[in-house]
Amino acid sequence: MSAEKITLTLPDGSAREFPAGATPLEVARTIGERLAKAAVAGEIDGAIVDLRAPIRRSGKFRVLTPRDPEAGVVIRHSAEHVLADAVERLFPGTIIDAGRQDHAEKFQYDFRFPRGFTPEDLEKIEQEMARIVKEARPFERKVVTRTQAAAIFKNRKEEIKLVRLADIPEGDEITVFQHGEFVDLCRGPHVQRTDQIGAFKLIDTSGAYFKGDERNEMLQRIYGTAFATRDELDAYFAKIEEARRRDHRRLGKDLDLFSFSPLAPASPFFHPKGALVYNQLLAFMRSLYVKYGYQEVITPQLFDAELWKTSGHYFHYKENMFFSEVDEHEFGLKPMNCPSHCVLFGVHAHSYRELPLRIADFGRLHRYERSGVVQGLTRVRSFCQDDAHIFCMPSQIGQEVSSLFDMMFEVYGTFGFSEPVIYLSTKPEKAMGDPALWESSEAQLEKCLKERGVPYTVNAGDGAFYGPKIDFVVHDAIGREWQLGTIQLDWNLPERFKLAYVGEDGGEQRPVMLHRAVLGSVERFFAVMLEHFAGDLPLWLAPEQARVLPVSDKFLDAARAVKSRLVAAGLRADVDERSEKLGAKIRDGELGKVPVLLIVGAREAEAGGASVRVRHRGDLGSKTLDEIVAAMTTTTKQRALNPWPEAQ
RNA sequence: GCUGGCGUAGCUCAACUGGUAGAGCAGCGGAUUUGUAAUCCGCAGGUUACGGGUUCGAGUCCCAUCGCCAGCUCCA
Known part of the structure; x- marks a missing residue:
């Protein structure tokens, strides 16, 4: 074992040999003592590793110091431990849970605490953290056995940690990190000493369910952020301030575009100026409907529950729907247009010559959203989509998806959004229909993506209940991500509604359905666009030009x-x-x-x-x-x- | 829905530990007649979200309701 060697390629291109199991810190020392002292983490083939974790394989290696932007995640992760340490020091007996997975911007820790943390608590905790940072406590990494880990946390009466420990799969290496008195179960990586946390700030507190499941107990969470330098911290808060300045709720009020009333919670009132902008968006989409061969229809709001039973919404989407009783019949407000378009398709007999049939609808949709989730125009209970359903032959899926890509890129380009990032979402837990159909649907969408030659990421389990989907995510003017367009492949609804067309051979065939929206919810798009432009609408959208x-x-x-x-x-x-x-x-x-x-x-x-x-x-x-x-x-x-x- | 915070004039915000609501902007009236980011004077505007309670007295304290905000969960 000790005889084994690994080769590390350094950023200057030189390759050096080290015994397998050398740590990044040891490697850093061979490069220079000052580098070793400044180091906060190592990086092997792009993956950040702890300075004390043995390197077992060859690869491209570099040492991260506070100057590297990538060091931020390590600094925040370490500040997280300092946060938990400070809380334990100030409030002995507080049971700690776990920190955050993603340290791209923030850190957080959840605690079992008898009350919510107050702003005064946060101030005290911050001061205590500053003390710990100043003490320059070294972080130690220890590989332990499951029994040793259990003993550590049993001894510390950290019962939640024992649950977390039990969740670690058998066979995984278990590590703990310690600085001063504080020990936590953690994969790392961490900085060498607490004083490498250059600048930090606690941001907010909130409740959070244990393991993110609302059936579990609620813990108290503290959020914060940390950077190598004060300047970076200030820049972070400047960015938050910029987002606040662009907040569509603020702009909507200032520019007199829309408002809300407690008499219709989460349902926007578009004022004359806002309605003008809204209608310009619709006019833009309508102009594209001419170009891309769509036909617009107008369909009802309220449907007999029978429709929702046929479509499956009654069983898969009921908790998001508004129902009422009329003439001893149950009626439901539509949350989606697809079922009514299926009804519409069934009105006539169809020939394969008519396909693809592209039916567009700006119908108003109503969805019940829990009171805690609604937000401005981005999450409302009453909205409309630039919705359309394409009924086509299975052989036409490829060309339709391809044409949709053109349309999406054309629309997003018009607003100056970035090239969209594309996700393929597959079968969710609560899914309807034959698993074999799901598999072939997913395969077909994947084939379209490959033929188009665009990069994409698979979002496993994130599909709609009736079919897999392709989602389009754009970045706005200040780099935030927004999911806009979606293309959903659906074999289920045509089946449930027994839709058919007469094929070339004279026999009855079942069409396949594509659900698609480019803007998505027009309300949400309105918000995204407003924030993207910071209210400075281009001439064609400006209510007063x-x-x-x-x-x-x-x-x-x-x-x-x-x-x-x-x-x-x-x-x-x-x-x-x-x-x-x-x-x-x-x-x-x-x-x-x-x-x-x-x-x-x-x-x-x-x-x-x-x-x-x-x-x-x-x-x-x-x-x-x-x-x-x-x-x-x-x-x-x-x-x-x-x-x-x-x-x- | 859950945790925490908040709700004062159209908007932004004041009102010390409970002592009887105030300013700027917007609005209205008047004066001014203006050359590239704020002319002056005056007037009016509030059952302090809503409903109870404690108190001699509640914007302020307590309870419930509604809404909003930040999260959790969910999602277009």
Whole structure:
């Protein structure tokens, strides 16, 4: 064993031999004492490993120091242990559970504590953590047997840890990490000493179910974050602040787009301006429906429970539906459009020549969402989707999915979202239908993805109850992920509704159904888009595209004439008729995020034009009305992101 | 639904340990006639979310309800 050697390739390209089982720390020492001292973790072939964990195989190796962004997760993970240590010091007898899996941004620890932690508690805990950090306690890593681990935690009366220990699969290596008095069951990796945690801050507390299961006891959770430096910590909070500034609930109120009332919880009221934006989104999708061959329909809201029994929603989705009783019949508000489209498909006899039949519906949907989960426009009880169902022959699935990819990319590109990341979600636990059908459906979607040649990730068990799906996730202007479009393959509903078309051979065939939405929920998309643009909507979406600002009341008539001209050209414009100073009107226009401000004074009134001021870009000088109308019309028609052509 | 926090004028926020609600902006009226991010003066605006309770007295303390926020769980 001791004779075995491994080869590590260092970042400078050099390869060195080490005895198998050498630790990253030992390797770091051979490179340089200062590096070893600064080290927070090792990295082998891209995987972060603890400095004290023996390396058993050859690979690309490097030492991570606080300067490497990758070191953050190790620092946060270590700060997590310091948090638990501080809580144990301040509140002896507190039973600790476990930390966080994902340390990309935050750390957390769950505690069994008789009450919620208060802000004062957090302050004290932070101070205690600062003390522990300053003490520069070394982290020690120990490999222990199951019995030894059990003894440690039994001795410490950490009963939850014993449950966690029992969850570790037989045969896995069990490690504990200790710094000072504090010991925890942990895989690591951790920094060398607590003082390598450069800057940290506790963020918030909340309740959290043990093992994330609501049938279990609720523990008290503390969240925090940590970075190598104060600057990084500050940048993190600046990012949070930026997200707050963009919060669609804030913008919706400020820009008078929508509101909520306790009389209709979680159901938005779109104000005139908001409704205008909303309808522009629908108009955009309708224009694509022409291009991609869809037919739009309008279907009922309320259906006899029989429909939901046939579709399976009555058995798989009932807890999310609103029901009421009429004429001694149970009726349910639709949470999805698919069953009514199946009814619609069944109205006529269909020939294979008509397929694929693409049926679109902006029908209002109602879903009961538990009171604790609703949030702004992103999670509501009343909404609509840019929904469509494609009835086609099995042989047409490939071309339909391919065409959907084109549509998705076209839509997301229009808003300037990143190239979507694609996920394939497979059979969930609560699934309907023949497992063999599921398998072949999943295989078909996978085949489409491969043929298209796009990278994707499999999300096992995340499919809809009636079929597997492909999801599209985009990143917004500040890098946050949003799941938008979805394509779901469904053999079940056509079967349950006994849908059929007459095939080439004259025999009855069963169509397959594709459920798809590009924006997803229009309400949710509205929120995502608003935050993405920080309220600065592109011209085609702006409720008020231009505002005419007379320099003084003397030019009111000239200003009204400019507005009339724009309105006649199909643009949305208004006049600021208040007898305010120009500066005030400009300020209000900018704050109101109006894309184009048109200033009319003596010079412009005489020349018959206006001085153009573009949002966030300032004064572009005087233009004729023809130029202004032409520029704005073009930008609107093109659905350009920029409110005014760049070259001007 | 669960844990914790919050709810004062249209908006943003004040009101020490319980002592009888106040400011800015917005609105309205008037003056001003303005050239690229806030003109001045005045007026009006609140059963302090809602319903109980404790108290001589409740925005403030207690209970219940509704809603909102951060999480948990769930999800478009």
